[in-house]
Amino acid sequence: MKTTAQRRHRRALAGGRTEPSASPAFAPLRGPGAALAALAGAQFTVMLATSIVNVALPQIQAGVGLSDGGTTWVVNAYGLAFGALLPAGGRAADLLGRRRVLLTGLALFAVSSGAAGLATTPGVLIGARAVQGLAAAAIAPAALALVMDLFPPGPGRGRALGVWGAVSGAGGAAGVLLGGVLTQAGGWPWIFHAVAIGASATLVAAAFVLPRAPVEDSGRFxxxxxxxxxxxxxxxxxxxxxxxxxxxxxxxxxxxxxxxxxxxxxxxxxxxxxxHPLIPPRLFTAGRVTAGNVLMALLGSVWIALFFFLPLYQQQVLGSGPVVTGLGQLPLAAANMLGSALAPRVCRRIGARATVTAALLTEAGGLLWLSRVSVRGSYLADVLGPSILVGLGLSVAFVQLTALAVEGVAKEDTGLAGGLVNTTRQVGGAVGLAVLATVAGSVTARAGTEVPHLEALTAGYRAAFALSAAVLAATALLALVLTRRGARDADVAPPTTAVTTAAR
Structure with a gap:
């Protein structure tokens, strides 16, 4: 029986394209653990760049002369390019080679981050952020597809996706903390220089540990x-x-x-x-791709808003500074990492359907707890406990929904599937934040005519958290319907310890 490597070699001899190889001197580093570490680093860098600017926006505005409207585009330019180009990035990874697209994306990410740190005019800064988003749209789906290639269905894939979920949550929380620390210590340009350094280091590591593989001709762009x-x-x-x-x-x-x-x-x-459509219909007939994407969009609608409203409550109502606010995100990040590590074990024990439902209800409970925040509250009394609940529920749900969204997908479509699930999370986040910000603003405006400003702000935040909890509770009920398929579902492929060492 021919091995997978032999079959790939025959395809390469028959005319398949082959990606550039890393230096043979580093061949011993090409293990699945080292590859996963490099891929997790790429995902961490993308998530870090998403949140690291939030705390430094006032300093950025003064530094390059941005208007109030222009300041929002420091955030929006990245998010727009990232969300809009993810399907294209995922398909490019499938057609051109995942390793090649990942390395190109990391190189572009490093250069654009450095350019953002050196910017002295609004146009250069916003343009660099848009290019960052374009590069991230190539990195995220390519890296996720490589993880799926490296780890076949079974416990190994579950653990790998647990790591993936941990670094995703940790990157978002670390961005808030590092943004405050770097801005206070070295000035706002260093938030971009730090991202550039991280992307460069990840690029070097990925080039060494991800081996070449033939690129199968699976259609045209x-x-x-x-x-x-x-x-x-x-x-x-x-x-x-x-x-x-x-x-x-x-x-x-x-x-x-x-x-x-x-x-x-x-x-x-x-x-x-x-x-050769960009999103072929066969993608939605495989596994539970549709269910995973619908549920991920709803989870994203609450996820993005959480990291928007919680720091605002800490700074505007509790009076915390940027660094203290960032430190306040660490328990949430720790709970996120713990939940991501536990998610595969929980899924193997009770099945994906029960795991997703329980995780969504856990996060909903944490948000319902946050809906009781007070203008006279404190971090320990009002934020710490619910942050841990939210972190646990969010991480487990994210890991399992990511697995559902790529479950059963043909290998030649895994990059596209990874891009699609990231797109639904981004678009869901944009929808959720717009709706929740409108609700919070309306509640604050009405309350502002009757109570002091801080109480009105707090009322708006409470309304946003309460509506978020309701959305997640409804999502949990929807998950019971959409993920129905057998008794012990998801991640239930026969356990295997085999790991494919060639990464496309």
């Missing part, structure tokens, strides 16, 4: 579909982010959302006629 869906997602995310400040009735918001709807309808029609 759907340029028309990519352009249409990218414009649609850009219009959608732009409209939602603009709605936070301008309101839902603003003509620009309504126009952007209408354009997004038209373009998404056009994308559906275009894809039906393409011989």
């Amino acid at each position: 759907d340029l028309l579909g990519t352009v249409v869906v990218t414009l649609a997602l850009t219009a959608l995310v732009w409209g939602l982010t603009t709605a936070r400040g301008s309101g839902w009735t603003d003509i620009r918001v309504l126009g952007a959302l209408a354009l997004a709807a038209v373009l998404l309808a056009a994308f559906t029609l275009v894809e039906r006629r393409r011989p």
Whole structure:
């Protein structure tokens, strides 16, 4: 019987493209553990760049002369490019080679991060952040697809996805902490220089530990579909982010959302006629891809908003400084890492369906607890306990929904599946934050006519946390329906200790 390596070698001799190889001197480093560490580092860097700017926005605004509206685009430019280009990044990884796309993305990420740190004008800074987002859209799906290649279904994949979930949560929390520390110690440019250094180190490590593999010819890149869906997602995310400040009735918001709807309808029609569509219909007939993406979008709608409102409550109501606020995220990050480590074990014991439902209800309980925050509260009384509950539930749900979203997908589509689940999380986050910010703002505005400003702010935050808890409770009920398939589901492929050493 021919081995997997022999079959790949034959395909390569028959004309398959082969990715560049790392130096033979570093061949002993090419183990699954070293590869997973490099891939986790790539994901950590992407998540770090998402949140590290939030605490430093006032200093960035003064440093490059941004207007109030321009300041929001330091965040939005990254998020827009990242969310809109993820499907294209995932498909490019499948067609061009996951290792190649990952390394190219890391190189571009390092260069654009360095450029952001050196920026002296608003245009250069915002442009560099957009390029960061483009690079992240290549890194995230390629790295996730490589993890799926390295670890076949079974306990090994579960543990790998646990690591993936841990670094994702840790990257978001670390960004808040490092943003405060670096801004206070060395100035705002260092938040970008630190990301550039991290991306460069990850690039070097990945180049050494990820071996080459033949790139199978699985179709052509759907340029028309990519352009249409990218414009649609850009219009959608732009409209939602603009709605936070301008309101839902603003003509620009309504126009952007209408354009997004038209373009998404056009994308559906275009894809039906393409011989090699960007998002082939077969993707949604494999495993529980649809269920994983729907549930991930709902989880994302609460996830992004949590890291928006919680630091605001700590700083604006409790009076914490940037560094103390960042330190306050550490228990949440620790709970996130613990939950990610436990998720595979819990899933093997009670099944994916029960695991997802319990995790969502746990996070909902933590958010319901946060909905009781007080203007006269404290970190220990109002934030610490619910943060731990939220961190545990969020991490377990994220790990299992990621697994569901790529379950049963053909190997040639794993990059696309990884890009799609990241897209649904990003778009879900944009929708959720826009809605929750509108609700919180409305509650604060009404309360502001009757109570002091801080009490009105707190009332708005309570409303956002309460609505988030309700969304997750409803998501848990939906998960019971969407993930129904057999008694002991998900991650239930026959256990195996074999690990594929070739990573595409």
